[in-house]
Amino acid sequence: MRPMRHVSYDGTKGCYVEAALDAISDKWKGVILYHLLDGPKRFNQLKRTFPELSQRILTRQLRELEGDGVINRKVYPEIPPKVEYSLTDLGELLKPTLESLEDWGLKCVEVTKRSKIVSEKAVEQ
Amino acid sequence: MRPMRHVSYDGTKGCYVEAALDAISDKWKGVILYHLLDGPKRFNQLKRTFPELSQRILTRQLRELEGDGVINRKVYPEIPPKVEYSLTDLGELLKPTLESLEDWGLKCVEVTKRSKIVSEKAVEQ
């Protein structure tokens, strides 16, 4: 399990920002959550969505999200097995936050791209 | 420099969420940014704010944020040296996002705390 970064979140300024990032900022968690906003997804469905993501890591990220109360893991006792992941209430509350991150991420990419073009032009001269 | 996690952010669903998290999700960046919302801060001011944060790491996080166009680094040619960090326009745009993260972080901590109490009560019985 991912270690707690601090003993507790004590109300210090900005510490809840940290708590939030702790829960959602691992390499794949953001995108996983984003995809779950659509509705529940099966394990293999997620796996196919991110071909570069190994099965082991996907499992771990999902378990951590479950441990943080952000997603639910529902096992259907069938053969072959079926496991469905969905957002908890807490997870649903993330929607506006994720959208806000998405908006800003877009701007961020645009700015980076622009400055890259500028520096390339500078090289040309 | 922190490696790009993907070759490019190509508009794939949720990828801008990832771009945003890439830029702000390192261990201390969230809180650093949060503190800069107040206004510019000197290096040592930030250092004192986070006593557990080593100088080396603080420097690196600040440089990465600068590289991503989120903060400005202004050096005053004085003795002793003075360096001030402030948000760029892009950084200022983060404000609602950080507040959203903070809101959700608070809820997250509450939920975790509650479930911890519940499980402790279960142990008592």
Place this chain on the structure above:
DNA sequence: CCGAATCCAAGAGGATACTG
């Protein structure tokens, strides 16, 4: 005061193979 340089430990992510 604001770093850079060096060295270190831990862990996160990943490739691959196996299983109920």
Place this chain on the structure above:
DNA sequence: CAGTATCCTCTTGGATTCGG
């Protein structure tokens, strides 16, 4: 189908020391 189990690499964060 949905995972474990190993093993490996590379990145991160951190302590410490030195420098302009």
